[in-house]
Amino acid sequence: xxxxxxxxxxxxxxxxxxxxxxxxxxxxxxxxxxxxxxxxxxxxxxxxxxxxxxxxxxxxxxxxxxxxxxxxxxxxxxxxxxxxxxxxxxxxxxxxxxxxxxxxxxxxxxxxxxxxxxxxxxxxxxxxxxxxxxxxxxxxxxxxxxxxxxxxxxxxxxxxxxxxxxxxxxxxxxxxxxxxxxxxxxxxxxxxxxxxxxxxxxxxxxxxxxxxxxxxxxxxxxxxxxxxxxxxxxxxxxxxxxxxxxxxxxxxxxxxxxxxxxxxxxxxxxxxxxxxxxxxxxxxxxxxxxxxxxxxxxxxxxxxxxxxxxxxxxxxxxxxxxxxxxxxxxxxxxxxxxxxxxxxxxxxxxxxxxxxxxxxxxxx
Numbered sequence: 234x235x236x237x238x239x240x241x242x243x244x245x246x247x248x249x250x251x252x253x254x255x256x257x258x259x260x261x262x263x264x265x266x267x268x269x270x271x272x273x274x275x276x277x278x279x280x281x282x283x284x285x286x287x288x289x290x291x292x293x294x295x296x297x298x299x300x301x302x303x304x305x306x307x308x309x310x311x312x313x314x315x316x317x318x319x320x321x322x323x324x325x326x327x328x329x330x331x332x333x334x335x336x337x338x339x340x341x342x343x344x345x346x347x348x349x350x351x352x353x354x355x356x357x358x359x360x361x362x363x364x365x366x367x368x369x370x371x372x373x374x375x376x377x378x379x380x381x382x383x384x385x386x387x388x389x390x391x392x393x394x395x396x397x398x399x400x401x402x403x404x405x406x407x408x409x410x411x412x413x414x415x416x417x418x419x420x421x422x423x424x425x426x427x428x429x430x431x432x433x434x435x436x437x438x439x440x441x442x443x444x445x446x447x448x449x450x451x452x453x454x455x456x457x458x459x460x461x462x463x464x465x466x467x468x469x470x471x472x473x474x475x476x477x478x479x480x481x482x483x484x485x486x487x488x489x490x491x492x493x494x495x496x497x498x499x500x501x502x503x504x505x506x507x508x509x510x511x512x513x514x515x516x517x518x519x520x521x522x523x524x525x526x527x528x529x530x531x532x533x534x535x536x537x538x539x540x541x542x543x544x545x546x547x548x549x550x551x552x553x554x555x556x557x558x559x560x561x562x563x564x565x566x567x568x569x570x571x572x573x574x575x576x577x578x579x580x581x582x583x584x585x586x587x588x589x590x591x592x593x594x595x596x597x
Contacts, residue, residue: 254457254491258421261490262313266340267305268297269423273430273562278529280561283550287560290532291427294539294567299339299366302332302567303447306419307411308340314415315346320405322347324394326386328513329354330537330571333410333444335363338372348372349397349404351389353381354513362574381512383409410444412479414486417450421487423564424454424462431562435461437555440564441542442466442476442504443512447566449483452502453495465555466504467545469538470512477502508545513537515578518544524582535568536575542566 252260272292280288296305315323323341327334329352338348350372352364357376360368367374375393377385386409394404407413427438436459442448448466455462468476477499488495510516519540526532526543534540546563549555 251492254493255425257491258418258425261310261415261418262317263309264312264316264340264344266296266298266309266312266343267419268295269306270426270430271295273427274532276526276530276532279526282525282529283547285550285555285557285561289431289560289562290530291423291430291562291564293423294533294565294569296567298343299336299370300567300570302336303420303564304333304336304411304567305340306423307413307416307446307450308336308419310415310418311407311411311413312340312344315405316344318403318405320346320403322349322397322402322404323407324349324351324390324397324404325407325411326351326353326383326390326409328352328381328537329357330363330513330568330574332363332538332566332568332571333407334372335366335370335570337407337411338367338370341372342370349375349393351375351377351386351393353377353379353386355379361576362571364574366570408444410446412444412446412449412483414483414490417446417453417483417487418490420447420450421454421457421491424451425458427562428458431459431560433461435556435559436463437559437561438462438464438564439542439546439549439555439561440464440466441538441566442468442480443470443538445471445476445479445483447564448476448504449480449487451564452480452497453484453487453491456495457493463503463559465549466502467508467542468504468506469509469541471506473504473506474499476504476506480504505545505549508541508548515575516541516544518548520578522547532565533569533572534565535571536578537571538568539565 515536522543
């Protein structure tokens, strides 16, 4: 009989020493960019307006990087890879008021790298909102006027990257929204954080969906850490079918990195595409949601992302698509600077009376 190291354990006694997805998540390198954990804030007045028993806002607008937002969590993983590859310049793409673009520029500067951005949309006459922050961060911008299609932006980014390579630079290209399987791990981690804050039991988690990375990470993270949670996406740009397809692709990539299996069909991804008209264009319901959140809870949303997704949450609650008895969490994905690019859309609300100052005395 063999003893010691040579002794084989009976199959029933063997211990699986392979790391769990939780252990793997902690082993994957990341560059610290976000101020986390972010607060989970209960908003009772907004809950009553929507007809919900309990409503919370996960304040990922307070992650700190470039005035905060969800992208900080994702960029932590992306920048670990960027630095590991020895890149000296980061290029990314987005619409005029892209949160991802400005936060990528801020993350690049924090790590001593150059930032270049390809943006697209209506012609720019003023540098406001996130576009102003891009300028302050020193990001070089190439602008595709009246063209914000993802394929056009990606093509322009790759062309720019090739030019930089010929010049001896080492560019790293990030896709729209920073949506990669690695980046989505930021929201797997966020769901682990939320599970501790909210506690066990059923919940409903609502968030804006654009490029699908945050949504994919939230669904996968909920599977791992909040198995009774229902994750609901409110589209700000894509059709429901596009969201399902892209979310499954990103989730599969993230699951491979973590070494876990995910069984999910298109029908298992819950999203709604009826709360936007086109990307970047404000809606009436979004404006009302912004005003409700500001005036009832003192929390600011934006017209491009969070205003529309909060409008979706309120409507789903009033239509009882959300269960009023189940705690609901709105993930605030950021976008505060965008508000200042849409000043004209709120100017009519100003309660401002111009008064004349009394004349100064000669002795003054």
